Amino acid sequence: MTTSLTDRYLAATLRSVPTARREEIADELRASIGDMIDGRTADGLDAATAEREVLTELGNPAQLAARYTDRRLQLIGPEYYPAWRRLLITLVSTIPPVVGVLMAVLETTTADNPGGAVGAGVSAAFNVAVQIAFWVTVVFAVLERIGTPLNLPEWTVDQLPDEPVDRDISLTDVCASIVVLGLFIAILPWQQFQTVVGDGDRLPILDPALWTSWLPVLVVVLVASIGLEFAKYRARRWSWPLVAVNALLGLAFAVPAIWLLLTDRLFNADFTARFSWLRDGGVDTVARITVVVIVVVTVWDVIDSAIKARRNGR
Amino acid sequence: MGTDDVLRTHLQELRRGTVVVASLVALRQPDYGYALLQRLAGHGFAVDANTLYPLLRRLEEQGLLTSEWNTEESRPRKFYRTSDAGEQLLTRLLDDLAAVQTSLTALIEGAPR
Numbered sequence: 001m002t003t004s005l006t007d008r009y010l011a012a013t014l015r016s017v018p019t020a021r022r023e024e025i026a027d028e029l030r031a032s033i034g035d036m037i038d039g040r041t042a043d044g045l046d047a048a049t050a051e052r053e054v055l056t057e058l059g060n061p062a063q064l065a066a067r068y069t070d071r072r073l074q075l076i077g078p079e080y081y082p083a084w085r086r087l088l089i090t091l092v093s094t095i096p097p098v099v100g101v102l103m104a105v106l107e108t109t110t111a112d113n114p115g116g117a118v119g120a121g122v123s124a125a126f127n128v129a130v131q132i133a134f135w136v137t138v139v140f141a142v143l144e145r146i147g148t149p150l151n152l153p154e155w156t157v158d159q160l161p162d163e164p165v166d167r168d169i170s171l172t173d174v175c176a177s178i179v180v181l182g183l184f185i186a187i188l189p190w191q192q193f194q195t196v197v198g199d200g201d202r203l204p205i206l207d208p209a210l211w212t213s214w215l216p217v218l219v220v221v222l223v224a225s226i227g228l229e230f231a232k233y234r235a236r237r238w239s240w241p242l243v244a245v246n247a248l249l250g251l252a253f254a255v256p257a258i259w260l261l262l263t264d265r266l267f268n269a270d271f272t273a274r275f276s277w278l279r280d281g282g283v284d285t286v287a288r289i290t291v292v293v294i295v296v297v298t299v300w301d302v303i304d305s306a307i308k309a310r311r312n313g314r
Numbered sequence: 315m316g317t318d319d320v321l322r323t324h325l326q327e328l329r330r331g332t333v334v335v336a337s338l339v340a341l342r343q344p345d346y347g348y349a350l351l352q353r354l355a356g357h358g359f360a361v362d363a364n365t366l367y368p369l370l371r372r373l374e375e376q377g378l379l380t381s382e383w384n385t386e387e388s389r390p391r392k393f394y395r396t397s398d399a400g401e402q403l404l405t406r407l408l409d410d411l412a413a414v415q416t417s418l419t420a421l422i423e424g425a426p427r
Contacts, residue, residue, distance in 0.1 A: 024392075025371070027390065027392070028347065028367070028371075028391075028392045029367065031346070031347075031348075031389055031390060031391050031392070032346075032347045032348050032363070032367055034389055035346070035347070035348030035349075035389070035391075036348055036363065039348065039352070057362075057363060057364070058363055058364045059364050063364070064364050064368070067364065067365070067368035068367075068368045068371060070372065
């Protein structure tokens with residue numbers, strides 16, 4: 001007994017079965033479906049309903065076919081998943097940011113549009129990330145299908161991380177951040193008095209007028225950032241209040257700094273006048289590159305802290 | 315996941331291997347897919363059709379079952395029978411099943427409740 005529904009089911013099932021075995025599986029499955037339908041009609045069900053019930057019981061043809069061919073219904077199985085994940089995280093967290101910054105810097109130096117440079121950098125980074133994710137996944141999906149052994153070194157206890165992971169803000173990171181912030185603060189007065197220009201003259205790099213307006217603000221923000229580092233270390237891990245304060249401090253530094261750079265108020269005019277390349281538009285290039293770096297670093301810092309706070313779930 | 319789901323997955327895990335054992339035992343007497351399904355169900359092995367049919371093919375490919383088409387009746391059917399290799403494997407599996415049962419019994423009796 002063959003009916004169109006059974007035929008369609010068989011066709012759908014056998015589509016993905018290798019040709020060599022298709023014929024025999026088809027004959028057997030057809031007989032089995034017939035037997036099952038007969039079993040139900042014997043119980044008083046009409047043929048059409050019985051057929052529907054039987055095919056429903058056998059389920060999705062793609063799944064049945066996978067069982068016949070012993071094929072796994074997964075893109076990347078447990079054997080390859082850890083390697084795939086590690087490689088993907090490593091590549092996506094390193095290459096796109098580098099490409100993005102390079103693109104942005106390239107854009108600032110060639111085009112006359114710092115806002116566009118940030119956009120170009122972000123879209124380049126995004127495109128690279130998508131490409132990496134796609135191709136890495138394709139390669140692993142192919143490996144999974146042809147069953148290539150990865151021959152990775154066996155995991156050993158020696159690979160365990162040194163520190164227990166009850167904190168994700170390490171002393172090293174905090175110390176490094178404090179040193180950098182401290183140096184930054186120290187540079188401000190240093191550049192005022194100690195920058196040597198050519199023949200022994202000393203000229204401030206930054207506009208000295210800023211000492212009575214924005215520079216004290218930036219120093220306060222930097223000092224507060226050092227305070228935040230201490231708070232982070234005491235808290236052991238990122239929390240949402242810390243993320244908020246961090247974002248606020250990031251903005252409090254980035255916004256005035258970017259504004260000063262873009263409105264050409266940051267640098268000492270006497271200083272830039274001394275160097276011909278700075279006079280001839282060089283100062284704009286420096287300003288644009290600095291803006292891009294500040295934006296990327298600030299955005300990344302906020303995203304990174306938010307991701308970590310979210311992972312900690314508090 | 316609800317308690318029912320947990321129970322169902324664990325029962326499924328527990329039953330999975332026994333379908334092979336039951337099929338190898340039942341097919342000492344040759345039979346075709348649907349009839350085997352009915353026989354197993356009659357003995358308390360409720361196997362899904364979409365599990366059993368592919369399983370029979372797989373066991374055949376592993377040489378544990380032999381098959382023969384019976385075309386005498388109106389509907390040609392493929393009859394499976396446990397092969398010699400299947401019989402040897404079955405002996406090992408049954409021994410292991412008994413060993414598991416023994417160990418479990420000992421564990422239950424030895425453990426304070």
